[in-house]
Amino acid sequence: MSGICAGRVAIVTGAGRGLGRTHALELARQGAHVVVNDLGGATDGTGSDAGAARLVVDEIVAAGGKAVANTDDVADxxxxxxxxxxxxxxxxxxxxxxxxxxxxxxxTIASMTEENWDAVIRVHLRGTAGPTHFAAEYWRARAKDSGRPLRARLINTTSASGIYGNFGQSNYGAAKAGIAAFTLIAATELGRYGVTANAVAPAAFTRLTEAVMPVDYAAGLGPEQVSPLVAWLASTESDTVTGRVFDVGGGRIGVAEAWRLGPEVTKQDLWDAADLGRVIPDLVAKAAPNVDMSGRPAAG
Ligand SMILES: NC(=O)c1ccc[n+]([C@@H]2O[C@H](COP(=O)([O-])OP(=O)(O)OC[C@H]3O[C@@H](n4cnc5c(N)ncnc54)[C@H](O)[C@@H]3O)[C@@H](O)[C@H]2O)c1
Incomplete structure (x- = not known):
């Protein structure tokens, strides 16, 4: 198939449903050969079903594309x-x-069980780090062999919960913030091989969000609306874009700006803790306010 990803080989993890499925379909529509990975578990990560990945492969093949299924646990x-x-x-x-x-x-943090903490950190962080490690190992070897930049792509998935913060999601938000940081570090490490690294923070109505998203809001947030950006980032057209996090949902694509150093004060000798009450509130007042879940300055 022709398209901006013609002949490129792509892996999409968690591609049996939701956003991963629409990413895989769009990548294939743009000409990529896709490995559709999905363990096929429930939203809490329990269980497995090989059918989820298989169905998406069937969809791609029926539309004239190339795809194979993989049912490995990405966090293994x-x-x-x-x-x-x-x-x-x-x-x-x-x-x-x-x-x-x-x-x-x-x-909430007060109710969090060890098991629920570990399961979420494992799937998101290990599930991003493991595939990236083996891809990076391959890309490093290829770049050394070929002697030229590869134009390869790492595209991670973070969340508004991780980059802006959301009540009740300390395990998930911490993992997703970790993925955003991992992406920036990957961009610095892999750039020398001609590999870009970016992340998307999507908003889409899927089984993961159906319980929390109001139906009228969800109507404009199809997962397929996120996938064109993923396909563009996957293409060779995105050579100059790396180390970025995109906040994307509905028809909107925004660039999430990273943590940066704000106002500062310096003292040559040791600060006295008792003096900081005259310093810190002013410093905080001069700093840009934190944002709410929309990524915009929180009211009040
Ligand atoms: N939907 C949103 O609005 C939204 C918002 C922010 C971030 N995200 C992120 O986008 C990604 C996709 O979410 P979605 O909404 O499409 O959810 P989804 O539940 O529809 O899809 C996630 C898929 O990942 C698979 N999966 C889970 N653990 C796996 C493992 N260990 N190995 C292999 N596959 C595994 C599941 O079987 C499932 O098919 C997730 O990382 C999610 O955190 C989604």
């Missing part, structure tokens, strides 16, 4: 290796890794 280090090896084995290489798989186990 050896599973991540098998996934990357499968792309190279089946399609002869790897150009694009989209880390998208995710689960939710919302609880």
């Amino acid at each position: 280090w050896q599973g991540a290796k098998r996934l990357v090896d499968q792309a190279i084995g089946e399609f002869g290489g790897l150009d694009v890794l989209v880390n998208n798989a995710g689960i939710l186990r919302d609880q």
Whole structure:
């Protein structure tokens, strides 16, 4: 198939449903050969079903595209290796890794169980780090062999919860903030091989958000509206864009700006804690306010 990703080989994790599915379909429509990964579990990460990945592969093939299924758990280090090896084995290489798989186990910090903390951190952070590690190892070797930049792509999935903060999602938000930081670091490390690294913070009506999204709001937020940006980032057209986080949903695409140093005060000798009451409130008043879940300055 022709398109801006013609002939590129892409892995999409968690591509059996929701955003991953529409990313895989759009990448294939744009000409990519896609490894559709999905463990097929419930929203809390329990269970598995090989049918989820298979159905999306069938959809892609029926539309004239190329795809294969993978049902590994992305948070399993050896599973991540098998996934990357499968792309190279089946399609002869790897150009694009989209880390998208995710689960939710919302609880307030006071109620949080160790199991719910670990499960969410594991799927999001290990599930991003493992596939990226094996892809990066492959890309490093390829760049050394070929002696020229690869034009490969890492596209991670963060969340408004991680970059702006959301009540009741300390496990998920901490993992997603970690993924945003991981993306910036990956951009600095992989740039030398010609690999860009960016992240999307999507808003879409999927089974993960159906319980929390008001129906009228959800109507304008199809997961397929996020996928054109993912396909563009996956293409060779996005060479100059790296280390960025995009806040994307409905028809809107925004750039989320990173933590940056705001107003500062310096003293040559040791600060006296008792004096800081005359310093810190003024400093905070001069700083840009924190934002709400829309990414815009919080009211009041
Ligand atoms: N929907 C939104 O508005 C929204 C907002 C912010 C971030 N996100 C993120 O986008 C991503 C996709 O979410 P979605 O809304 O499409 O949810 P979804 O539940 O529809 O899809 C997630 C998919 O990931 C798969 N998965 C889970 N754990 C896996 C594992 N260990 N290995 C392989 N596959 C696994 C699931 O089986 C599922 O098919 C997630 O990372 C989510 O946190 C979604």
